[in-house]
Amino acid sequence: MNLFATWSLRLVVCVAGALGQTRPAALESRLSPRPGSSDLAALDVPTPAPSTSPLVPAAKNAAAAPPKPGDQHTGFEFIDTSFENASPLWYEIADDGSIQVHLVYDHERTSPNRAAGHFHFQIQARTGSKLTIEFKNLDNVYNGRLASVANELKTAVVSENGRDWSPLPLEGLPENRVRLTVPMPTSKLFVARVEPYRLSDLDHLLTAIRGNPLVEITPVGKTIEGRELEIVRIGDPKAPYRAFIRARAHPWEAGGNWVVQGLIHRLLKDDADAKRFLGCYCLWVMPMANKDGVARGLTRFNAAGKDLNRDWDRPSDPQLAPENDALEKWLESMITAGRRPHLAMELHNDGSGLLHISRPPIPGLARYLERMAAFEELLRKHTWFTEGSTKDSSGNAATLGEGWLERYGIDAVVHEFNCNWIAGLKDYPTGRRWENYGERLATVLYEYFGTVKP
């Protein structure tokens, strides 16, 4: 069924619900258009096809009427997506009472690529009811090929207050659908793919650390929609080594923000270890590259349809990817000032959690691979990292990791974090666990610079 047919149906069903079970004749005729009837056609709305719909559009009496929001036996009332980072979606109720959630793709410019998979919304339903939610529209196009994200959706998180989250398993269904069964402990429950980290969370962090003499927050540009992009410096810029981290190029991937927050808090702890770390290295961070996508609850691309972890093999486009252009100009100013980073990390979430080590044809590739192997060893030693690294980089050309290595000679690496499971802890990921990873990363960087001396 196409989108417009479903929308028109949902509208009609909701109106019917508001009017009670006895439908006026005029409404009944809209639900069962006569052959040749032109009232819907005049509105350019395709005639629904009842045989393929999960709804029953032409119910003739109350007993056969499909479930709908507000029904006592389902308890379901509404899905609210009116808040920060909520994901765009639409929904309908199937005959079996399940809530069919259709995520909305975001699209890449001049490419067949599209992405859905982020979800963050608030369910409103009767306390004590048990809801079944099915996610649809998971047929992403990735690197030009159809690639459903359904088999990467294994866990969700739920929260009554939007602060304290608990994991819930997702169940794979045929035809790339995914099911979530949610008991309602209260009348309102937030549901998200990973523990959210919103713009307001970042603002809260920056407000808390601004003013610390070890911190400098520098505006470096603006997103497509005019949100300010910042580079946060932690420590002394004259320290012997320099590390750079970028998080949140892809808006659904909140894990990187939790890692960065944990690392920043560790470095600002004002204890002997923090002094040792900051005597060895200075950290620069772009904490949230795709702020527009985070605000709107998108999955992958920026507001102009650009993938911010692509096209790093050439100068950034200031019109279409100002988020990358701002970072590139900042990096070039650092290099001009003699402060080229010794290590750059690009943080992401996926269903695997690997370290992505690029292998572009550069002089010194073998030495770079040795350094990255040492870095991986230290991650295993000091954090719960066990997932391992890529052995070739096919299919992910022109990431920040590859582009910075090739164009600027910077040791750069893309670090994915498994959004479903932490193998090293045998447990679900949470914001707190990712923060803990960031805290331990402070030690990893210290030992890496101290022993490898890049």
Ligand SMILES: [Zn+2]
């Ligand atoms: Zn990503």
